[in-house]
Amino acid sequence: MYIYDSSKKTKLKFESIIPDKVTMYVCGPTVYDDAHLGHARSSLSFDMLFRTLKAIGYEVKYIRNFTDVDDKIIAKMKDIGKSLLEITEFYTQRYLNEMDALGVQRPTVSPKATESIEAMENMISSLLKKGFAYQISNGDVYFNTSKDTKYGSLSHMVNDDTISRIEAISEKKNPKDFALWKATNEFVSFDSILGKGRPGWHIECSAMIEKYTDGTAEYSIDIHGGGADLLFPHHENEAAQSRCATGHELAKYWMHNGFVQVDGEKMSKSLGNSFFLKDALNSYDGEVLRFYLTSVHYRNDFNFNEIDLLNSKKRLDRIYRLKKRVFDQTSSKPTERFVQKMLEAMTDDLNISIALSVIDSMAATANEKLDITPNDKNLKKETRANIEFISHLLGFGEKEPFEYFQIGIDEDMKAKIEELLGQRSEAKKAKDFKLADSFRDKLTSMDILIMDTANGTLWEKLT
RNA sequence: GGGGCCAUCGCCAAGUUGGUAAGGCCGUAGAUUGCAAAUCUGCUAUUCUCCAGUUCGAGUCUGGAUGGCCCCUCCA
Numbered sequence: 001m002y003i004y005d006s007s008k009k010t011k012l013k014f015e016s017i018i019p020d021k022v023t024m025y026v027c028g029p030t031v032y033d034d035a036h037l038g039h040a041r042s043s044l045s046f047d048m049l050f051r052t053l054k055a056i057g058y059e060v061k062y063i064r065n066f067t068d069v070d071d072k073i074i075a076k077m078k079d080i081g082k083s084l085l086e087i088t089e090f091y092t093q094r095y096l097n098e099m100d101a102l103g104v105q106r107p108t109v110s111p112k113a114t115e116s117i118e119a120m121e122n123m124i125s126s127l128l129k130k131g132f133a134y135q136i137s138n139g140d141v142y143f144n145t146s147k148d149t150k151y152g153s154l155s156h157m158v159n160d161d162t163i164s165r166i167e168a169i170s171e172k173k174n175p176k177d178f179a180l181w182k183a184t185n186e187f188v189s190f191d192s193i194l195g196k197g198r199p200g201w202h203i204e205c206s207a208m209i210e211k212y213t214d215g216t217a218e219y220s221i222d223i224h225g226g227g228a229d230l231l232f233p234h235h236e237n238e239a240a241q242s243r244c245a246t247g248h249e250l251a252k253y254w255m256h257n258g259f260v261q262v263d264g265e266k267m268s269k270s271l272g273n274s275f276f277l278k279d280a281l282n283s284y285d286g287e288v289l290r291f292y293l294t295s296v297h298y299r300n301d302f303n304f305n306e307i308d309l310l311n312s313k314k315r316l317d318r319i320y321r322l323k324k325r326v327f328d329q330t331s332s333k334p335t336e337r338f339v340q341k342m343l344e345a346m347t348d349d350l351n352i353s354i355a356l357s358v359i360d361s362m363a364a365t366a367n368e369k370l371d372i373t374p375n376d377k378n379l380k381k382e383t384r385a386n387i388e389f390i391s392h393l394l395g396f397g398e399k400e401p402f403e404y405f406q407i408g409i410d411e412d413m414k415a416k417i418e419e420l421l422g423q424r425s426e427a428k429k430a431k432d433f434k435l436a437d438s439f440r441d442k443l444t445s446m447d448i449l450i451m452d453t454a455n456g457t458l459w460e461k462l463t
Numbered sequence: 464g465g466g467g468c469c470a471u472c473g474c475c476a477a478g479u480u481g482g483u484a485a486g487g488c489c490g491u492a493g494a495u496u497g498c499a500a501a502u503c504u505g506c507u508a509u510u511c512u513c514c515a516g517u518u519c520g521a522g523u524c525u526g527g528a529u530g531g532c533c534c535c536u537c538c539a
């Protein structure tokens with residue numbers, strides 16, 4: 001396995017801290033609003049990593065948190081007059097449902113920040129004790145970035161703060177110092193050894209990583225991931241507080257996925273042009289979205305638009321058409337060379353482009369052979385096994401093929417289609433091709449594509 | 464103002480250690496078909512935004528220009 005480490009800015013051979021075991025932590029969502037395409041991409045990127053690591057034999061512990069206490073959630077509470085729990089439970093469930101629709105496998109552990117306050121207190125206390133943190137007059141606790149000699153080494157942000165867009169809080173010792181604990185009694189607060197208050201954002205990940213993993217003398221976990229925007233300051237801060245509190249580095253490898261733009265424009269909360277996943281799922285099948293969103297390498301920027309989505313769907317369709325051809329057989333063993341090439345691609349920093357081209361070439365070969373010997377059982381079994389391998393590794397092609405091409409068709413519509421097909425076939429029998437074609441035209445206008453095969457006429461819903 | 468990333472065929476998109484441009488869509492010719500669709504086969508970038516340099520050799524390295532994006536503010 002090779003992984004691009006965004007801290008070292010180079011592709012590295014992956015060597016897990018403990019042989020055959022991997023611990024990966026990915027920053028999950030703050031549950032105060034619906035998930036957008038960016039959340040989907042991040043989740044999908046690390047789902048691919050999770051699946052690939054498992055496929056090559058690692059025992060993987062995958063942790064993805066839910067930030068369920070935060071200023072934005074509190075703002076929402078004030079806004080809509082609901083409790084913290086009502087809001088966070090609602091959006092957590094929504095998030096999980098939508099990720100399920102995308103075929104994202106559930107992480108091994110999904111901790112919530114509010115369930116780990118004690119772990120955060122302990123880490124903050126330890127930082128105070130060791131002199132890496134300080135308390136200001138209102139009771140807030142800040143991390144002192146100037147005490148960490150390695151601060152900035154992760155993101156390579158120069159530790160020179162002469163110009164910054166952030167308005168300095170007067171009592172902060174350095175502009176980049178960040179809040180570990182906010183002393184407050186307002187709305188949401190926890191009793192702690194630091195007094196009443198709530199944690200800052202960065203501390204939760206560090207504390208939960210310590211709580212849910214064992215770590216070694218050198219590192220807490222193997223891989224830490226998240227969106228590219230989290231590299232600074234979020235991950236830099238996590239790395240700093242962790243190393244100062246525990247005496248070892250937080251993660252051996254850092255991975256960041258690229259941004260999603262919509263029709264060439266940045267999607268952001270402040271611009272108000274977030275493309276919600278729920279809206280996308282309303283228009284397109286989850287698997288079609290999954291295929292499209294993962295078809296570009298995870299580190300590149302992704303420009304979401306409908307034309308590209310529809311084009312990428314055609315590639316997915318091919319997998320399902322092949323699956324239709326081998327529908328009547330159970331699977332045997334996948335082709336060795338195919339498996340090997342697929343794994344070779346995915347273990348090269350998740351090179352999905354190569355993996356997809358390997359699939360295309362497998363499909364072309366299988367189709368060619370099936371054209372010659374349509375009833376070759378062994379060939380069908382092997383092809384089916386290949387498709388199941390794709391499903392397993394990449395999460396594509398899991399559906400029953402006939403259902404895949406009939407998504408969005410209700411019973412009435414189906415009956416209507418069957419009726420028209422019947423009429424067409426009778427016209428064909430009578431050699432009245434003009435009449436037969438008129439039925440086909442009718443189906444085409446209903447967005448139904450038909451194809452005559454040796455086993456009768458098949459149909460597919462277009463788009 | 465500071466830091467970083469990217470720029471490959473009409474469109475999407477691979478291409479660590481420099482060695483002579485994957486794949487998909489579209490288009491096109493053919494096989495197949497009553498005609499289609501599906502499927503298969505052939506063709507489709509002497510060239511990688513531009514300029515200069517290093518080199519026997521550069522899409523890949525260096526410098527510069529242009530364009531796009533990200534971070535430094537909540538953000539995946």
